[in-house]
Amino acid sequence: MISTPFDLTGKRVFVAGHRGMVGSALMRRLERENVDVRTVDRQHVDLRDQAAVNCWIETVKPEVIFLAAAKVGGIFANNRYPADFLYDNLMIEANVIHAAYELGVEKLLLLGSTCIYPKLSPQPITEEALLTGPLEPTNEWYAIAKIAGIKLCQAYRRQHGCDFIAAQPTNLYGPGDNFDLETSHVVPALMRKAHEAKRLAKPSMTVWGTGTPLREFLHVDDLADALVFLMKNYSGEMHINCGTGEEISIANLAKMICRTVGYNGGLEFDGTRPDGTPRKLTDVSRINAIGWHHKIELLEGLEGAYQWFLNEAASSLSNEAMTQTR
Ligand code: GFB
Numbered sequence: 001m002i003s004t005p006f007d008l009t010g011k012r013v014f015v016a017g018h019r020g021m022v023g024s025a026l027m028r029r030l031e032r033e034n035v036d037v038r039t040v041d042r043q044h045v046d047l048r049d050q051a052a053v054n055c056w057i058e059t060v061k062p063e064v065i066f067l068a069a070a071k072v073g074g075i076f077a078n079n080r081y082p083a084d085f086l087y088d089n090l091m092i093e094a095n096v097i098h099a100a101y102e103l104g105v106e107k108l109l110l111l112g113s114t115c116i117y118p119k120l121s122p123q124p125i126t127e128e129a130l131l132t133g134p135l136e137p138t139n140e141w142y143a144i145a146k147i148a149g150i151k152l153c154q155a156y157r158r159q160h161g162c163d164f165i166a167a168q169p170t171n172l173y174g175p176g177d178n179f180d181l182e183t184s185h186v187v188p189a190l191m192r193k194a195h196e197a198k199r200l201a202k203p204s205m206t207v208w209g210t211g212t213p214l215r216e217f218l219h220v221d222d223l224a225d226a227l228v229f230l231m232k233n234y235s236g237e238m239h240i241n242c243g244t245g246e247e248i249s250i251a252n253l254a255k256m257i258c259r260t261v262g263y264n265g266g267l268e269f270d271g272t273r274p275d276g277t278p279r280k281l282t283d284v285s286r287i288n289a290i291g292w293h294h295k296i297e298l299l300e301g302l303e304g305a306y307q308w309f310l311n312e313a314a315s316s317l318s319n320e321a322m323t324q325t326r
Contacts, residue, residue, distance in 0.1 A: 014062035017069030021176040029224035048091035065108040077183035082141040089145030110166040112146040115139045124283035136277040170243035174220035175308040194261040204266035208273030211251030219296035243282035
């Protein structure tokens with residue numbers, strides 16, 4: 001394990017993907033650092049276009065890059081749009097990493113995902129489990145793109161001495177989440193369903209799958225803190241897990257969300273929808289050992305996320321036809 005202090009002070013920092021949930025959390029977190037943050041909208045620079053990326057990086061000359069731009073989505077979206085998840089993510093990573101190498105960026109951090117690990121990895125999943133077995137089929141497209149991103153960081157480090165690192169966050173939730181019921185992850189989906197079921201006084205709400213899969217959830221503000229911590233304190237070829245090391249079944253998560261929202265109806269499990277990986281618990285000893293621990297526990301995090309939903313998203317969503325309540 002390599003722990004090398006990297007001084008962020010005064011650095012020009014490019015947050016790629018600043019409008020996404022992770023990128024926005026990073027923007028909030030970086031306000032507490034003495035850095036010069038640069039961003040660009042996708043209308044101006046398409047990160048899937050190498051020439052456009054080179055031109056932007058050459059003009060702005062960032063010294064540090066957080067590569068949080070990605071095509072992301074929940075279990076249904078991953079399965080439904082395999083070409084987008086594979087192509088977009090491969091291109092974004094390859095273009096930004098190659099430009100960062102060519103233009104001498106001092107340090108880059110790539111965001112991966114714990115879906116890179118084999119479906120049936122021994123639990124908790126250590127970083128060494130990468131490429132030891134078959135992937136979960138519902139998200140193998142995204143996983144393969146993210147594995148390629150990790151390998152790009154390692155390859156440029158080995159061949160060119162670039163200080164490029166990769167972090168693997170577990171399932172995320174928090175402010176800025178996607179509440180579209182077909183493309184979202186489980187937390188925002190169940191939050192919206194519970195909210196709508198309460199509003200419409202429905203006797204029950206639907207939970208996809210059997211409710212038995214186990215998942216680990218990290219608040220996005222904790223992740224942003226971990227990313228800044230890793231940027232300052234970690235430099236190594238091994239990708240590094242970011243999580244809480246705690247897990248919950250989907251059925252118990254649904255109950256916790258219903259309590260948070262104040263919905264007292266029942267749960268109906270829809271077995272026609274996939275469960276995905278049965279269990280996905282990260283081993284967080286590596287990041288803990290260099291001094292970072294999560295701070296936001298799930299219940300507290302869900303309460304904050306629901307407040308954000310009420311303030312920022314609920315009214316526009318309730319105007320939409322609730323045709324998606326399943
Ligand atoms: O969050 P999620 O979509 O992604 O689903 P994954 C987690 C679990 O929640 C699955 C169940 O077992 C779903 O079947 N679930 C229950 C629901 N109700 C719902 C619902 O209404 N919506 C959704 N979305 N799920 C993703 C990968 O896998 O994990 C991504 O597809 C990424 O690539 C992400 O890696 C972190 O945890 O199954």
